[in-house]
Every structure is written in C-alpha cells, then in structure tokens.
Amino acid sequence: MAEFLGVDVGSISTKLALINEEGEVLSEVYLRTEGQPIEAIKRCMEKVRKDISSWDSLEVKGVGTTGSGRVLAATIIGADIAKNEITSQAVATLYLNPRVRTIFEIGGQDSKIIILQNGIVVDFAMNTICAAGTGSFLDHQAFRLKIPIEEFGDYALQSTNPVRIAGRCTVFAESDMIHKQQLGYEKKDIIAGLCEALVRNYLNNVAKGKRICPPIFFQGGVASNSGIRRSFEKELGVEVIVPEHHEVMGAIGAALLAKEEVENTGKETSFRGFDLVDKEYRTRGFECEGCPNHCEVVEIFIEEELVACWGDRCGKWSFTYSEVEAGR
Ligand code: SF4
DSSP states (O other): OEEEEEEOOOOEEEEEEEEEETTOOEEEEEOTTOOOOOHHHHHHHHHHHHHHHHHHHOOEEEEEETTTTTTHHHHHTTOOOOOOOHHHHHHHHHHHHOOEEEEEEOOOEEEEEEEEETEEEEEEEOOOSSTSHHHHHHHHHHHHHHHGGGGGHHHHHHSOOOOOOOSSSSHHHHHHHHHHHTOOOOOHHHHHHOOOOOOOHHHHTTTTTTOOSSSSEEESGGGGGGGHHHHHHHHSSSOEEETTTTHHHHHHHHHHHHHHHHHOOOOOOOOGGGGGGGGGGEEEEEEESSSOOEEEEEEETTTEEEEEEEEEESSOOOOOOHHHHHHH
C-alpha cells in the first residue's frame, strides 16, 4: 500500500493528514503552532509515528505542504510539492464532492471564500486583516465567558432568541457582548447573537460581491462550531455542509497534490521519514550587506547540515528543493 502525507502549516494551527491511494484519511493531527512551526511539525509527525507504530507496513510515496509555512515545512519534511491554501482546499473538497460550488473556510487567523465552477477555482477572496469571526477571536470569547470552546456551538443552538451583537470588528463585538451581559441577557442568546454577527461580517466582507451557490462546504477549525453553521444556513436559506475532516482539508489537499505529482512525474519521494522528529533542527538569520536592501536571510539546519536558505531579494543566497520551487 502507498500512503501520502499532507502538512498544512498556518500561523495559528498546524495540520497533518495521512491518506491512502483511495484518498481515505488514515491519520490526522490538528494542533496549535504556538509561534514555533518547526516544533509543531515535529509534534504532528510524532503523533502520526505513534499512530502507525502497530501497522504492518507503511510506505509514504509522496509528501505535499501548504499554508503560510509551506516552504519551511517542505524543507523540514522533504516534500515533493508545496502549494497555496486555496488550491489545496479546493482539491480536497472536489475530491470529496466534485459538485461543490462554494467553500467557506474559517481558520484561526484568517477566513476565505472559494468559488468553484465545473471543478475549477474561478474566484476567491481572503481576509487576513480583520480577526472578527476567526478561530482566535472565538477562542478568546469562549475563555472570557468561561465556556469550553467545544461547547460554544451547543450553547448557540439552545438559543431561541439571539441578541443582536455588533460584529463589525473584534473591539465592537467584545464591548457589545459585555454590554449585553450587563443588561442581563443569557449566555446562550449572546453566543447565538455573536455567531449571527460573525456570519454577517463574513458575508459582507470576505464574501462581498461573490456569487454563493450550493452545494456549500464549510471547512476550517471554526466549522466545528455548529452555531456558526446554523447562522450561515439561516442567513443564506440553504444547507451548509461540514465535511468529516473539515479541520485538515488543506492537509488532505496537499497529500492529494503530492499523489498526483509523484504519479505524473514517476519521481521518488524526497520524504525524510518519520524519524526526523529525533533530529535537531535550527534556524539562523543574518543581514546581507551586499547592497542597500540589507535583506534578512534565514538559514535552516538539520543537525549541522545547511538544508535551505531564503529571504534574499536577488537570489544570492536562497536555495530550497527545486521541486518545491517548481510546485509553488
Ligand atoms: S541578498 Fe541580494 S538584494 Fe539582498 S542585500 Fe544581499 S545583495 Fe542585496
């Protein structure tokens, strides 16, 4: 059996998916990046190494990476391809359901909308500036209300009378929630109101001007929140589908892209193996003084070997896997 690995490294979370040739998910990991992407990648790999320790055989034939840390991840793991998040999300979605027309993706730090037509991405938008509606904002509100984030959606679903919350930005939303708490509204109604406000914010900003057609897939960490899903359905009047592995769809897409890459090229994978978790990785930066640009160059070492270098504007220092560069 051949397996394929996908890794999605974002600023808030790192996700990993191991799939088989049929695209079935054999193992998945979702954890916080906590500002240490290399450590997060290693922790993901460690978890999978544990999961597979009892298997008779495992042969990783291809590895793909995605997310804002995709080039770093590709270097560390030894990937065969690195692709942007839009492509990876779309590939995973279309593999599950080729009829999907719209993807809502809301992660820890940003949100996206992807419009598909006949299995092709025809439009997309991303919001990386406003945190209102993203996972980190919801985490913060759950903490403030002393509710486990996993129960946030259930609270919202219990409400029959959501309170109107100003959701334009995080500052307004939070101060309005505090105001509504002081007026004595129940938590469930405030949380339901917050879900509705965040959905309005998403539809008026990220999805502004986009033609939203069903079937709609809702993915990313925030898709676990059933209150947000219900608010989307209420606002749009159509079903919003949350796929089973919604948190790791980017990683699944990266794994599928790696499968396609090795099948098309017939190349051997560059994968360094799960034992990379035992190795010492370190980064070092320096300022190039070759010209007035003063580029900040980053070097990556595995043990004492320099494996990658980037950050320069002229190409004087940079090198990564040529396959990775080609697939970017
Ligand atoms: S890396 Fe190139 S562009 Fe950057 S400072 Fe050095 S010489 Fe200038």
